[in-house]
Amino acid sequence: MLRGVGITKRFGGVTALRNVSFEVGAGELVGLIGPNGSGKSTLFGVISGFHPPDDGTVFFDGRHITGARPHTVAQLGIARTFQIVRPFTGMTVVENVRVGALYGRGERRIAVADRHARELVEFVGLEQRADTLARNLTLAEKKRLEIARALSIQPRVLLLDEVFAGLNPTEVRGAIDLIARIRSQFGVTIIMVEHVLKALMETCERIIVLSYGEKIAEGAPSAIAADPHVISVYLGKTYAAR
Known part of the structure; x- marks a missing residue:
């Protein structure tokens, strides 16, 4: 349904994404994790039209949407939230x-x-x-x-950027339940960027890991939690030992 091929994005002399490829099928709930500055929000920006890539291609339902304006991407059916909520x-x-x-x-x-x-x-x-x-x-x-x-x-793909951040455990549980109801009622494909790892591991079926702008791992939550490279660059031994 949503696919990125060889996505590279630079900001001046900084390469925020380097040759990142991914694919998300209809109805999936996929997590996107990595250290701060690893390129997660930049990838959301590329998908949603806020940051046209320097190289690479984004496809939505087989349609080439690389570099499309944000309002065009939204009208096609891709919606996103932001780390810092800014309602009117x-x-x-x-x-x-x-x-x-x-x-x-x-x-x-x-x-x-x-x-x-x-x-x-x-x-x-x-x-x-x-x-x-x-x-x-x-x-x-x-x-x-x-x-x-x-x-x-009325999106078909929902990009959620750190919806658990700043919430207490009860509020996180409520957000997890809300996401489950969104999938059940609307059948929306969801990609989540998140640092609240316990909640993310519980919520997602598959996880993609970025580090320094590159994809370093992808798989089921249990596999990601046991991956030595992911433990080394992001999760840490304390998390892995839980």
């Missing part, structure tokens, strides 16, 4: 979600978009905060709003 702070929760419903892949009539937005707000558990200004939400609520905004364009 002067708008309510439901208004934030309605923006995506109006300008994504879906309905452009305001009444229908509003109904769709309210359904998503309820789906992510924010119905009691629907008419609250986004600036007044907690971090956990803002993360849920970010997911609802991404879902509002």
Whole structure:
């Protein structure tokens, strides 16, 4: 469904991604891990059109989308969240979600978009905060709003960038459950960048590991957790011994 071949991305003299290839099938839930600066968010940027690659190709459903603008990628059905959540702070929760419903892949009539937005707000558990200004939400609520905004364009692929970061264990468990419901209800393909490894290992079926912009491993969570190279560059012996 989504495939990258030989992706390289440079920022000045820094090579953020070097010859990275990957493939994600329809309905998969794949984790993307690695040390800070390993190229994870840059890869999301390449896929979603924010960072056109210097070399390599991105395919979505067999279609060449390399270098497509972000709004074009979104309209094709690829949505993403961001590490730092930035809702429209002067708008309510439901208004934030309605923006995506109006300008994504879906309905452009305001009444229908509003109904769709309210359904998503309820789906992510924010119905009691629907008419609250986004600036007044907690971090956990803002993360849920970010997911609802991404879902509002009716995506086929969802790129989740550190949705567990900054959450307490109860909130992480709630986020894991929400992701499971997203897969069940919408059948969306999901790729997750995450540093909360225990939660990621529990959630994903397959994991891709980046280090210094290169793919160094790929496989089932159990295989990744036991991989000597991954332990050396990222997980550490303490994690591996758990």
